[in-house]
Amino acid sequence: MSWRRWVKPEVYPLMIPIVGVLGLVATQLVRNISTNPDVRVTKENRAAGILENFKEGEKYAEHGLRKFVRGRTPQIMPSINDYFTREK
Template sequence: MSWQRWVKPEVYPLMVPIAAVLGLVATQLLRNISTNPEVRVTKENRTAGILENQKEGEKYAEHGLRKFVRGRTPQIMPSINDYFTRGQ
């Protein structure tokens, strides 16, 4: 009963982007905790101080999405852009 009082059908469209953003936040948090060389969760790693690990930092910065988009044109819809620029 109380769920129906607080969550009305008008709120459902708002729940979709909120859930998507929460998913992105959780993904980024897990990525930073597990692979970021500057984040140290365990006590042994925190006592190590500043580490000079360039290879690990490069591996973190050059992730799969960045490798995928490198070399591509920064356009969302290149075929539509080409169509409208040729017409003029």
């Protein structure tokens, strides 16, 4: 009963992007905790201090999406851009 009081049908379109952003934030937090070389969760790893792990840091920074996008043109719709920018 109280759910209907606070969440009205007009709010549903706002909840969709909020839930999407929360999903992205959760994904980034899990990625940082699990694979970031600068984040140490266990006590043994924290006791190690500052490590010179350049290979691990480069592996973290050069992830798959960055490798996929590198070398591509930064356009959303290249065919439409070409259509409107070509000389007539």
